[in-house]
Amino acid sequence: MSNNLSAKERLAIDRVKMPEQDAVERSRNFLEVNLGLGEAMAVREAQRCLLCKPRPCVAGCPVGVSIPEFVGALAGGDLPEAARILQGDNALPAVCGRVCPQETQCEAQCVRGAKGQPVAIGYLERFVADWAMAHPERLAAPALPAATGKSVAVVGCGPAGLTAAGELARKGHAVTIFEALHDTGGVLRYGIPEFRLPKTIIDVEVARLVEMGVTIECNVIIGKTLTIAQLQEQFDAVFIGNGAGLPTMLGIPGENLKGVYAANEYLTRINLMGAGQTDSCATPILRGRKVAVIGAGNTAMDCVRTARRLGAERSMIVYRRGESEMPARVEEIHHAKEEGVEFVMLTSPLEILGDDKGWATALRCQKMALGEPDASGRRRPVPVEGEDFDLEVDVVINALGTRANPLLTATAPDLKLNRWGNIEADENGLTSLPGVFAGGDIIRGGATVILAMGDGKRAAAAIHSYISGGN
């Protein structure tokens, strides 16, 4: 295939449309919504790239993937080369190709976006990553360097920990990941649902790390089973990537009624434990006929769409601001709408009402209006007096966000935290403890997969020079 197209020829190609499962059908199953591009579609989309000199898309990517290079190789039909370039920069491309907010990162910077549609970089990333997974025989096995004799402990098996582990293993260090849960992936597994990110993808990525010699020990809770101090004694360096899992409570009456979930519990039961997917699953979940999800981020979208898949007749987003202020990815909001999710906007919950058996029955709400912009730059929601109303519900899911979990830090008193309880780290991820680095949501608060990976990558480089320096 030729990639010697003129600019005019490239400009004449329209942006590809992602094939997806029919909305009505998919709103009742857990199969992936986006079906992925075929090879011809992907190559053609790649040919839309102008291969421009300034490469603004790369600057828009938090891990600096060599976008024009991998897209260029794809446009020329050289899939192994495209995969080699992509995998060299990004440890979890099949994940990022599915869950990154490309529209605000690389694609937002794409020169073609100035007049028309940017190149579908996310779809192309997914295509190349999936191709690589399906064709391991076409890729050169990564040559591992000789063992350095140095060892690193990684706390947490989410994107930050997985990335750091991969980078360090590639340098020949012996890496052990300690994970509190019984399975790998962090939020990728317990939070993000199958219909957005199939679990087999996490399995393949994790298997690749294990092949590279990384040891993964599940069921080890750092701070409880082992302390940071013990890890410091037993390893040459430590990377903490334990995420920000502590749910924020609603703080309204009725929160303890039956039928009221924090998003983490709801998603964990379903994604990690398989609740609701087969009748015989040991872990229970309340399916809910009328489900209200409070919040409008990615977590809220995942909950509301999941509730729909578990059979809810009404599955509603309740959000105190307006549609344009919703923090979730545009694609997810769009998909949710197509699947019949209702958006109850400018509405704030006041109380959850229950029956005499302790079950939630209604969400008492207050109407809001948008006032002046607040510190976040978004218009502040202000209550409209006298406009309270009750929304009939049987399940309420609180998706207000999460904070740092103090479980680990409480047992490492010398580890410096900021005022939100997140670990303080410098630009290399170094914490106040010697040889202890941190990254991902635990230093940023709830952020994104790619930022967590970027942190893991940077910290791994710093750890490598730290332990190689003979300290």
Next chain:
Amino acid sequence: MYEVLSNDTLAPNLHRMVVRAPRIAPARKAGQFVIVRCEAGDERIPLTIGDADPAAGTITLFIQAIGASTKKIVAVPPGGFLRDVAGPLGMATEIERWGRVACIGGGVGTAVLFPMARALAEEGNEVTTIIGGRAEPYIILADELAAFSKEVRVTTEDGSLGRKGFVTAELKEMLDDPERAPQAVFAVGPVPMMRAVAEMTRPYGVKTIVSLNPIMIDGTGMCGGCRVVVDGEARFACVDGPEFDGHAVDFASLTDRLTMYRDHEEQCRLAV
């Protein structure tokens, strides 16, 4: 994988299992628990660590087989394996020198009580143990508790052993006797029992610690499912507890929340 080294039946449906868990055994303190899964796909079940041998790298669990998941766990024979054992989780019992303490156990709660009572005795407290059960076969660990208790009192609902009635009858006598009145009470058992004990000690102003058993998932403070209302505030039993001041606990909402999955449990029971 965690090897089951022994598995005996102490009472009807109540098993004592010794499990190899070399990292947990040395880290654990009285009052803490583990989360167990028998095989992939199973529910995550919280179980108190009844005892541990750090040198041998083993922990002891006391398991009452009540539903599908606990039945599956107790069915693992010696030499068999549990897929996941994670812990130790929860806060350790705050062991102080109270003076005289009453340790009250009901049913399998007696097993949960056992490490607390021993730690209290080792700290120099004078421990009076009260254990209750439906009938004689359900009274467990009486000899083990007697080894460090000043006395062990037994109550059974049918009168087949010890005093006929509930543990609260024995407690009432202690509270009213200046010679025996405890400075602190530790109660572990079914929610109605812990509630009754807390209500009884309240007018006496005696510190009362209960060990709560809400439904848990992760056990690390991540899911919020184990929240209980203590002093009007939501607390997570897995990280803030499982022990709380019995006088501050909202037992009514705990009782309610424990019935959340009754229908599902019914289905699972029919399936086994």
